[in-house]
Amino acid sequence: MFNLKSLFLAIVIISFPLNSFAQCQRRVAPPEPQPEPQVQARTVEEEVAAYPEVAYEELTTLIKEKKVFLVDANKKETYKNGHIPTAISYAKVGDKLEKKLPKDKTALVVAYCGSPECTGWLKPAKAATELGYTNVKHFSGGIKGWKEAGGATK
Numbered sequence: 001m002f003n004l005k006s007l008f009l010a011i012v013i014i015s016f017p018l019n020s021f022a023q024c025q026r027r028v029a030p031p032e033p034q035p036e037p038q039v040q041a042r043t044v045e046e047e048v049a050a051y052p053e054v055a056y057e058e059l060t061t062l063i064k065e066k067k068v069f070l071v072d073a074n075k076k077e078t079y080k081n082g083h084i085p086t087a088i089s090y091a092k093v094g095d096k097l098e099k100k101l102p103k104d105k106t107a108l109v110v111a112y113c114g115s116p117e118c119t120g121w122l123k124p125a126k127a128a129t130e131l132g133y134t135n136v137k138h139f140s141g142g143i144k145g146w147k148e149a150g151g152a153t154k
Contacts, residue, residue, distance in 0.1 A: 044119055051125050052137045054110050056149045059084075059139055062108065069102055071128070073113040073120040074143060082153035084112065084139075084146055090124040097124065098131050105132045115144040 042050075054062070062068035063086055070087035072079050079089040090111070093100050101109065109128045113120035121138045128136045139146070147153065 044122075047122055047126075048119060048138075051111075051122075054137045054139050056139075056141060056145065056151070059110065060151065062110075068108045068110050071097070071109065071111045071121075071124040072143070073111055073118075073124050078114065078143070082147070083143065085152065085154045087112075087154075090127075097127050101128060101131065101133065106135055107133070109133050109136045110139055111136070112139040112146075113142045115142040116140050118142055 054068075059068065063070070063084070066086075068086075070084055071090050072083045072087040073090045074083070076089060076091045079087075079091065083089070088100050090097065101107075109125075111121035111125040111128070121142075125136050125138055141149065143153070
């Protein structure tokens, strides 16, 4: 007959392989994927602040001296009804902006839209920046401010 010591030893010997087998069968969950770091979008105020403003007086001088390339960000109809002389219509050129901009990437590019409340000029300003232009500014008065200051339209 078995004594207690032999019985205990038999249980340990039998349970050891079973316990090891059970541990081998346990599945280890793969590590949870880490969330991608979120890039916080800039606010409109931050985007506006990234582009220096050109005053009316400075802009008139730049136009006379042919030292500025103007981009009108208004709708096609608004552009037809009057725009700052020498300005091109962004609504018309759209994705072909690069073909209309000067080859010199340091040339002054000034974008504008309807009024000081409008931020539509940001789209062509950002497009010019993405194309590599390094001297991009905006005229915040827009076509409304231009006309109120006595500027002629074409």
